[in-house]
Amino acid sequence: MLAHLRRSVVLIVICTVFFGFVYAFVGTGVAQVLFKHQADGSVGANGSTLIGQNWSSPKYFHGRPDDIGPYAGVGDNPLVANGKSGESAATNLGPRSKVLLANTEALLKYWHKLGVTPTPDLVTTSGSGYDPNITPLDATVQIPMVSKATGIAPSVLKSLIARETNGAQLGFLGSPYITVLQLNEALARLR
Amino acid sequence: MGFALTIIVLILALGLSWRFLGSYMAAVFDDRVHFLGWAERPIYKALGTSPDREQSWQRYGGSLVIFSAVTLGLTYLLFRIQGSLPLNPQHLGAVPPALSFNTAVSFLTNTNWQNYGGESTMSYFSQMGALTVQQFVSAAVGIAVAIALVRGFSRRKSPTIGNFWVDLTRCVLYILVPVAFVAGIIFVGQGAVETLAGPISVSNHLNGVTQTIPRGPIGFMEPIKQLGTNGGGFLDQNGATPFENPTGLTNLLSIFLVLIIPFSLTYTFGKMVGSIKHGVALLAAMVLIFGCWVTFTSYAEHQNNPSVAAAGVHSTVGNTEGKEVRVGDTSTALYGVASTQTSTGSADASYDSFTPMGGFGLLTGMMLGEVTPGGVGTGLYTILLDAIIAVFIGGLMIGRTPEYLGKKIQAREVKLAGLGVLVMPIIVLVFTAIAVSIHAGRAGPLNSGPHGFTEILYALTSQANNNGSAFGGLTGNTPFYNIVGGLDMLLGRFAIMIPVLALAGGLAAKNVVPASLGTFRTDNTMFVGLVIGVILIIGGLTFFPAISLGPIAEQLAHGKFF
Numbered sequence: 001m002l003a004h005l006r007r008s009v010v011l012i013v014i015c016t017v018f019f020g021f022v023y024a025f026v027g028t029g030v031a032q033v034l035f036k037h038q039a040d041g042s043v044g045a046n047g048s049t050l051i052g053q054n055w056s057s058p059k060y061f062h063g064r065p066d067d068i069g070p071y072a073g074v075g076d077n078p079l080v081a082n083g084k085s086g087e088s089a090a091t092n093l094g095p096r097s098k099v100l101l102a103n104t105e106a107l108l109k110y111w112h113k114l115g116v117t118p119t120p121d122l123v124t125t126s127g128s129g130y131d132p133n134i135t136p137l138d139a140t141v142q143i144p145m146v147s148k149a150t151g152i153a154p155s156v157l158k159s160l161i162a163r164e165t166n167g168a169q170l171g172f173l174g175s176p177y178i179t180v181l182q183l184n185e186a187l188a189r190l191r
Numbered sequence: 192m193g194f195a196l197t198i199i200v201l202i203l204a205l206g207l208s209w210r211f212l213g214s215y216m217a218a219v220f221d222d223r224v225h226f227l228g229w230a231e232r233p234i235y236k237a238l239g240t241s242p243d244r245e246q247s248w249q250r251y252g253g254s255l256v257i258f259s260a261v262t263l264g265l266t267y268l269l270f271r272i273q274g275s276l277p278l279n280p281q282h283l284g285a286v287p288p289a290l291s292f293n294t295a296v297s298f299l300t301n302t303n304w305q306n307y308g309g310e311s312t313m314s315y316f317s318q319m320g321a322l323t324v325q326q327f328v329s330a331a332v333g334i335a336v337a338i339a340l341v342r343g344f345s346r347r348k349s350p351t352i353g354n355f356w357v358d359l360t361r362c363v364l365y366i367l368v369p370v371a372f373v374a375g376i377i378f379v380g381q382g383a384v385e386t387l388a389g390p391i392s393v394s395n396h397l398n399g400v401t402q403t404i405p406r407g408p409i410g411f412m413e414p415i416k417q418l419g420t421n422g423g424g425f426l427d428q429n430g431a432t433p434f435e436n437p438t439g440l441t442n443l444l445s446i447f448l449v450l451i452i453p454f455s456l457t458y459t460f461g462k463m464v465g466s467i468k469h470g471v472a473l474l475a476a477m478v479l480i481f482g483c484w485v486t487f488t489s490y491a492e493h494q495n496n497p498s499v500a501a502a503g504v505h506s507t508v509g510n511t512e513g514k515e516v517r518v519g520d521t522s523t524a525l526y527g528v529a530s531t532q533t534s535t536g537s538a539d540a541s542y543d544s545f546t547p548m549g550g551f552g553l554l555t556g557m558m559l560g561e562v563t564p565g566g567v568g569t570g571l572y573t574i575l576l577d578a579i580i581a582v583f584i585g586g587l588m589i590g591r592t593p594e595y596l597g598k599k600i601q602a603r604e605v606k607l608a609g610l611g612v613l614v615m616p617i618i619v620l621v622f623t624a625i626a627v628s629i630h631a632g633r634a635g636p637l638n639s640g641p642h643g644f645t646e647i648l649y650a651l652t653s654q655a656n657n658n659g660s661a662f663g664g665l666t667g668n669t670p671f672y673n674i675v676g677g678l679d680m681l682l683g684r685f686a687i688m689i690p691v692l693a694l695a696g697g698l699a700a701k702n703v704v705p706a707s708l709g710t711f712r713t714d715n716t717m718f719v720g721l722v723i724g725v726i727l728i729i730g731g732l733t734f735f736p737a738i739s740l741g742p743i744a745e746q747l748a749h750g751k752f753f
Contacts, residue, residue, distance in 0.1 A: 001257070004253060004254050004257040004258070005257055007238045007239065007240065007258075008254075008261035008262070010237050010238055011234075011238060011258065011356065012261055012262050012265055012324075012328075014237065015324050015327065015328055015363070016265075016320050019327040019328070019363060020320040020321070020323050020324040021319055023323070023368065023372070023411065024319040024408045024411055026372075027379075027408070027411030028386065028387055028408055028411070030376060030379075031375075031376070031379040031385035031410055031411070032385070032386070034376065034379070034380070035379050035380050038379055038380065038382045038383070039379050039384060039386055039410065040384070040386055041384050041386070041391060041406050041434065042382055043404075046395040046397060047394075048393065048404055050433035050434060050437055051402065051404055051434075053395060053398060053400045053402065054398065054400050055398050060397065060398065064516070088308075088310070088426050088427045088428035089308075089427060090431070090513050090541035090543070090544065090663060091544070092513070092541050092637055092664035093498070093544060093637075094543060094544065094638040094642035094645075094664070095496050095497050095510070095512075095544065095546050095547055095642070095745070096497050096498060096642060096745055096748060096752050096753055097638055097639075097752065098498075098639075098752045098753060100496075100499070100512065100544075101498040101752055104502035104504060105502045105503075108502060108504065118504065119504075120504055120505075120506035120508060120511045121508075121511050121516060123499065123504050124496070124499060124513075124514075126431070126514065126515050126516070127428055127432075127515050127540040128428045128515060129428060130432075130433075131515050131516055131517075133515070133516040134516055135508075135516055138516075168193055168439065169438055169439040169440050170439075172192070172193040172196040172197060172200075173193065173197065173438070173439030173442070173443055174438070174439030174442070174517050174518055175193065175508075175516075175519050177516050177517050184397060185397070188397055
């Protein structure tokens with residue numbers, strides 16, 4: 001009994017030092033040397049390409065409604081509450097939820113006011129609460145809105161979307177996607 | 192098309208690792224691999240033990256229980272004092288007592304149920320020194336118990352079943368750390384974050400947005416979270432966040448890591464008992480059930496979300512609520528099934544927002560006892576309990592004392608196997624009944640109607656099975672759910688492990704009866720069918736009434752919203 005107790009203490013201390021700290025420190029060292037940009041969060045001049053942002057102006061393409069429309073600034077989704085450290089969060093609304101039904105109707109109205117016929121991605125929220133991506137179709141339906149606000153011809157926006165579309169990874173993993181931040185940075189350069 | 196290719200690549204990769212990792216693990220536990228001897232020997236010296244000092248099942252179990260109690264205490268202590276410890280760039284204070292208890296139990300039992308938001312509760316010190324450590328150790332404890340049971344079948348008239356300290360050490364050193372480290376490099380290369388520098392502030396002049404983005408040592412926690420079928424992520428939304436699971440490739444790698452050890456252990460089992468065919472029989476039962484559930488769940492998630500459709504938006508890309516664009520509907524369903532039919536519980540979407548039948552697929556995957564393929568080690572020993580019940584039923588049919596791998600299955604074995612199989616359903620149903628009967632329990636769910644009941648049932652099923660996935664709408668960080676959940680997890684872990692070790696000890700002491708013409712075959716299609724029958728019938732009979740009040744009622748409530 002006492003021998004087991006002593007062994008337990010010794011083993012958990014060894015495990016904590018080596019499989020907790022040494023493992024994580026060596027991992028961090030390797031990551032920082034090999035992939036510094038990714039390990040630091042893929043952060044560029046205007047933010048991280050892996051963290052969605054709130055785009056509310058019609059001059060830019062919008063991401064998923066995690067941070068626009070009815071959800072903007074809701075305490076549940078603090079990443080958009082400017083400056084506060086954010087916690088990832090989903091709505092967790094069930095598939096027969098009255099709240100989800102009402103939210104979807106509100107988002108439909110929001111998009112219709114902007115002259116957009118939204119796709120499913122554009123009226124539903126993501127799992128992380130800051131999905132950085134949309135599909136090419138999600139961007140295409142926003143062309144009338146962006147074109148009207150910026151004066152850029154729809155055909156130019158169409159080719160911009162095509163240029164910014166990333167194919168499915170290795171040709172079969174997931175589906176083609178666009179990173180909203182990169183699309184809008186490219187859009188800003190057009191002006 | 193993409194999804195079909197995903198499945199083919201996954202099957203090929205798992206097939207190869209089944210053969211090679213399976214035989215490697217057998218070599219590790221038979222003490223035939225020694226390339227890390229330089230690291231191993233000093234540990235045994237510090238522990239005052241050695242591989243040739245074997246233990247009886249009572250001592251093996253005693254070591255396990257005492258070790259678990261000590262780690263539980265230490266983990267609890269670290270959470271309580273994290274405010275005074277280093278590696279805390281966000282200056283997070285102590286974790287409250289009830290939450291510390293729940294979380295310490297949760298990681299000790301390989302559950303990784305999370306009643307907290309990682310990025311706003313746990314310091315880097317706690318994430319590395321308490322959570323990641325437990326992800327290695329609790330996985331190794333599960334595998335050690337499975338190997339002890341396998342030795343019960345492979346040994347003859349042996350008073351011992353191995354040495355707990357040695358099995359644990361070898362499992363972490365030779366299997367978990369190397370695989371996790373290599374996978375960690377891939378995760379970071381794809382975009383997972385790995386830094387000690389604390390959160391970063393960014394501002395975007397294009398839209399005027401200022402963000403504070405939480406970061407941390409995430410990329411190397413990710414692989415052991417999946418490989419050890421733990422499931423507890425660094426961030427609140429787990430694999431749905433791009434910092435944990437940045438691409439389609441990391442999503443597939445996550446699924447692969449979750450499944451690799453539980454499936455491969457059937458080969459290890461076959462190799463150690465000297466009959467690969469017996470391992471293949473168990474593998475076949477696992478794969479058939481798993482395949483049916485993947486098909487069913489991904490079909491369900493490819494349908495419209497009823498609430499979104501009722502608002503007038505119809506989808507050709509399935510249910511998008513709570514899912515990430517880069518992952519997509521069917522791959523999310525595959526991840527969900529892999530996560531709930533092992534004891535992982537990680538999530539790359541909000542499971543709460545799955546369609547009623549998609550949620551049914553996840554919930555019932557756990558209710559089958561997590562044997563297809565189940566958690567690391569726990570899956571193998573639990574399906575061996577089902578196999579013992581299957582040979583018992585087979586024995587009743589042909590009217591003679593049944594044998595499995597030449598060991599007579601007698602009253603003691605059947606009683607222990609029955610106990611091990613029935614513990615989980617009993618605690619799930621009793622605790623759920625308590626939760627829905629009292630105010631503190633009914634205060635938990637976010638959603639109304641049958642979905643609210645499913646949130647409670649899901650939480651207690653997940654914790655009793657040491658899974659850790661959640662219908663996240665449930666407010667679990669209350670004294671009631673923290674304490675009931677903690678008991679649920681402890682019983683679900685140790686009230687099954689101890690009977691399994693008793694079984695291992697009893698079997699190891701028996702001699703082998705030579706096979707004869709009258710022996711009931713346990714390596715053919717008939718037996719696979721019998722094992723599948725046992726798994727489905729036990730799960731169905733115990734849980735059908737409960738799930739008909741939850742997801743089934745929700746599915747049938749056409750046109751109604753709650």
